[in-house]
Amino acid sequence: MNQTLFQFFHWYFPFEEKLWQTASREAKQLSELGVTHVWLPPAHKSAKGNTEAGYAVYDTYDLGEFDQKGTIPTKHGTKEEYLHCIHEMHANNICILADVVLNHRFEGDKKEKINVVEVSDKNRLKIISGEHEIEAATWFSFPGRNGKYSLFEWDHTCFTGLCHDGKVKLILHDFSKDGWETLPDTQHGNFDFLMANDVEFRNPAVRIELMKWVDWYI
Known part of the structure; x- marks a missing residue:
């Protein structure tokens, strides 16, 4: 058939x-x-x-x-x-x-002060600034849902990078200390980052939460 x-x-x-x-x-x-x-x-x-x-x-x-x-x-x-x-x-x-989207998240509920470096938009493996602090909406607490289905809250350690003031930034934390995640696609040097807050799959807590979500969704 x-x-x-x-x-x-x-x-x-x-x-x-x-x-x-x-x-x-x-x-x-x-x-x-x-x-x-x-x-x-x-x-x-x-x-x-x-x-x-x-x-x-x-x-x-x-x-x-x-x-x-x-x-x-x-x-x-x-x-x-x-x-x-x-x-x-x-x-x-x-x-x-x-159709599900697990690569990124938009517009968190609270801002955090985080350390970042700016990277070239043409080659994201090229760092073009020193380490500096910014405020970004990387904390997702989902107050409207109030913990139903999941108590997990996303913070900046759940993300590898973000777009801030029109510039691509690599977030600096324990899971991203070696840079972007390695991907087969080498567009822009590394095509890990696509948009918004890019999910950090090297964080074990993120992987566990996503697997829990898949079980719930199915």
Whole structure:
């Protein structure tokens, strides 16, 4: 049997059209057309509230359940609508491919004073400043969720680098003392950093928390 994947979203899908509800209504028709897999966008809360598709990650435990970043629903709807969408897809023999983003986090809840060095945007292996202190929003406490599902709070040691005042900075702490994480892609010298607060996977606490989240999400 041939398998067919349908991407059920695009970047500009409007909040008003309620993507989870739309997908639920169309599940039966998709199945009749021969669709076997549906790719859904990130379900977690964006730092941009309900105006962004979920790639500007704020809280991966908030699937449209908590009043955070100015909204309860995500751009796509509420947690209940998301779960109903999955149920409708499964009821019509359609598998779900969930898009998740674990690489970075946007707009923490509190600022910390952290030590950094600036690196060249063209070659991030090249340090172009001395060590200096900045204030950055790298502490994520998720007050709107109030510890439900996880008590873990992210601080600057959970991140390798960040963009601050338009400049890429390497955060200095025990896990990043050897520089960026080693990646196969050598674009910009090292392509570990993409945007926002770049997650530090060498921190064991981060890896444990992410594995707990995967178990919870599934």
